[in-house]
Amino acid sequence: MINQVLQSLPYIVPELIVTGTLCLVLLLSLMMRKKSDLLVFVAALGLFAALAVLTSQPFASACLFFKMTVIDPFSQFFKLVILFAALIVVLMSRFSDEVNQIKKSLGEYYFLVVSMTLGMMFMVSASNLLMMYLSLELTSLTSYVVVGFIKQSKNSSEASLKYLLYGAFSSGVMLYGISIIYGLTGTMELSGINQVLAQGSANTAMLLIGGIMLLVGFGYKISAVPFHFWTPDVYEGAPTTITAFLSVASKAAGFAMLMRALKIMFLDSSALEIGNEFWPLIHGIPVVEILSVLAVLTMTIGNLVALWQDNVKRLLAYSSIAQAGYMLLGLATISNEGYSAVMLYFIVYLFMNLGAFYVAMLISNTLGSENIHDYKGLGRRAPFLSVSMAVFLVSLTGIPPTAGFIGKWMIFLSLINVKMIGLAVIGVLNSVVSLYYYLRIVRNMFLHEGEKEEVAIRYPLAQQLLLLCLMVPTLYFGIFFNPLIELVQFSVQMFGIK
Amino acid sequence: MIPLSHYLLLSAVIFSVGVVGVMTRRNAIVVFMCIELMLNSVNLTLVAFSSYLGDATGQMLVFFVMVVAAAEAAVGLAIVISLFRNKQTVNIDDINILKW
Numbered sequence A: 001m002i003n004q005v006l007q008s009l010p011y012i013v014p015e016l017i018v019t020g021t022l023c024l025v026l027l028l029s030l031m032m033r034k035k036s037d038l039l040v041f042v043a044a045l046g047l048f049a050a051l052a053v054l055t056s057q058p059f060a061s062a063c064l065f066f067k068m069t070v071i072d073p074f075s076q077f078f079k080l081v082i083l084f085a086a087l088i089v090v091l092m093s094r095f096s097d098e099v100n101q102i103k104k105s106l107g108e109y110y111f112l113v114v115s116m117t118l119g120m121m122f123m124v125s126a127s128n129l130l131m132m133y134l135s136l137e138l139t140s141l142t143s144y145v146v147v148g149f150i151k152q153s154k155n156s157s158e159a160s161l162k163y164l165l166y167g168a169f170s171s172g173v174m175l176y177g178i179s180i181i182y183g184l185t186g187t188m189e190l191s192g193i194n195q196v197l198a199q200g201s202a203n204t205a206m207l208l209i210g211g212i213m214l215l216v217g218f219g220y221k222i223s224a225v226p227f228h229f230w231t232p233d234v235y236e237g238a239p240t241t242i243t244a245f246l247s248v249a250s251k252a253a254g255f256a257m258l259m260r261a262l263k264i265m266f267l268d269s270s271a272l273e274i275g276n277e278f279w280p281l282i283h284g285i286p287v288v289e290i291l292s293v294l295a296v297l298t299m300t301i302g303n304l305v306a307l308w309q310d311n312v313k314r315l316l317a318y319s320s321i322a323q324a325g326y327m328l329l330g331l332a333t334i335s336n337e338g339y340s341a342v343m344l345y346f347i348v349y350l351f352m353n354l355g356a357f358y359v360a361m362l363i364s365n366t367l368g369s370e371n372i373h374d375y376k377g378l379g380r381r382a383p384f385l386s387v388s389m390a391v392f393l394v395s396l397t398g399i400p401p402t403a404g405f406i407g408k409w410m411i412f413l414s415l416i417n418v419k420m421i422g423l424a425v426i427g428v429l430n431s432v433v434s435l436y437y438y439l440r441i442v443r444n445m446f447l448h449e450g451e452k453e454e455v456a457i458r459y460p461l462a463q464q465l466l467l468l469c470l471m472v473p474t475l476y477f478g479i480f481f482n483p484l485i486e487l488v489q490f491s492v493q494m495f496g497i498k
Numbered sequence B: 001m002i003p004l005s006h007y008l009l010l011s012a013v014i015f016s017v018g019v020v021g022v023m024t025r026r027n028a029i030v031v032f033m034c035i036e037l038m039l040n041s042v043n044l045t046l047v048a049f050s051s052y053l054g055d056a057t058g059q060m061l062v063f064f065v066m067v068v069a070a071a072e073a074a075v076g077l078a079i080v081i082s083l084f085r086n087k088q089t090v091n092i093d094d095i096n097i098l099k100w
Helices: A002-031 A036-055 A073-095 A106-125 A129-147 A154-185 A190-199 A204-221 A230-237 A240-266 A287-306 A312-332 A336-367 A383-397 A403-417 A421-446 A461-479 A482-491 B004-024 B028-053 B057-087
Strands: A062-064 A069-071
Touching: A002 A036, A002 A062, A002 A069, A002 A073, A002 A106, A036 A073, A036 A106, A069 A073, A069 A106, A073 A106, A073 A240, A073 A336, A073 A461, A073 A482, A106 A129, A106 A240, A129 A154, A129 A204, A129 A240, A129 B057, A154 A190, A154 A204, A154 A230, A154 B004, A154 B028, A154 B057, A190 A240, A204 A240, A204 A287, A230 A240, A230 A312, A240 A312, A240 A336, A287 A312, A287 A421, A312 A336, A312 A403, A312 A421, A336 A383, A336 A403, A336 A461, A336 A482, A383 A403, A383 A421, A383 A461, A403 A421, A403 A461, B004 B028, B028 B057
Parallel strands: none
Antiparallel strands: A062 A069
């Protein structure tokens, strides 16, 4: 027994490094209260080291810790996305006035961000319902606290309470789903569940109820409609850095978990042929229908409600709901192509969404406002910032030559390849609607005169460099996207499946 | 010997009581207690299934659920206190700065 633990350890070196980092951050913050830069340095270094180790083991594929977690190209890919997002968020936090005003507990802040990262890393590699629940709770519990990090702000603590209540409720429902599935199949391992389901002896109605309850937990994490009610409030009330982290990394982890559960639990491996575009699914469970309805609802409601938002963070919250809808479209194809399109979208989404939130954060640092009307005249006062915001927003809409276009294109292509033209059309129509609210920000920045005096706003070089790090990939991957496609086509492989 | 269905029915009823409580109660702490009720009904289901199937995995999950519920209660009460310091209320209807 101890042997298996020891054999598993070398595979989770990135997680161990992250764990070490979070302990170190906590200790350092206790010993040296004044040195916040040191904390940023240690946290960033730890995350970078984990990233480096992760990229050095791309072909690892194994089942670890008594089949609790697996390591495969799929989980490695999502860990990469999550670690990279965490690294950017830690650097962003260094520049955030909102976070740095709380000098006393900065150590806790970085500690919580790194532990959230750890939870997400386990989420993407969980292959057992128990492990899924535990890692989901690790991520959720830390994010409840960090959303309410600004203690004296009414918005922040309100967002935190709402997040907690919605989160605890949906994880309770998810747990009931887990107990039903366990009762039906007698196991909590995803592959074991698949074997029992393949025999066809399980009661389909009960399985459907259990599956839908499980989906509530996932849907809450990826903020799919109708489980999205917390998203706008939490995104608006939380510190902007945390909003950015939740909208990218937390969503990526939720999607990875959903994708793995879907494929490993419901794939009918006996009917699997190589070269088949569709995976054959175990009969009796309307997976495609449920996912399609969720996807259409999510993107339509996200986009329509975003139209009349005046707070930029809230607008981006609804936009991120809509983005989750596009990604669900890719899942609804239940093909490897759709999966790899979603994964490609995540790389792109990482840069453009973090970038948009970063600009919103920098602007609220100087203007003290997140209202869209205060953005008027910014094009002249802070040209570099405004141009990069325009790039991110254009990319979020999905207009060439930005990377967002490639992401959307791949998803729609995968839909067309499995003959789901109707869904593709709805997706394109939604992108057109989203153009309106994204360009509203750009129009306010460039085409309107500011009401106050036109003083140029200067930003330190370090802040501009970080912005450049996010903007360049958004443009670069729009043109040179072949390496990305190769990466996701390799990374779509999961352990235990052809 | 009490049949499995009795346990399942009881836990389904407790779960529903929890869900209805979350939907209807206005005090954040009471809502929180209703969520704990939901988690405990799940524990009952898991233990019943576990003993019925003769498999220990379900009982293992029960321990983890209890641990997580305790952690959640600690975090939750801390958040409620932090909100109360800002707004002097724990009524959910008054927690409404952020909407639409």
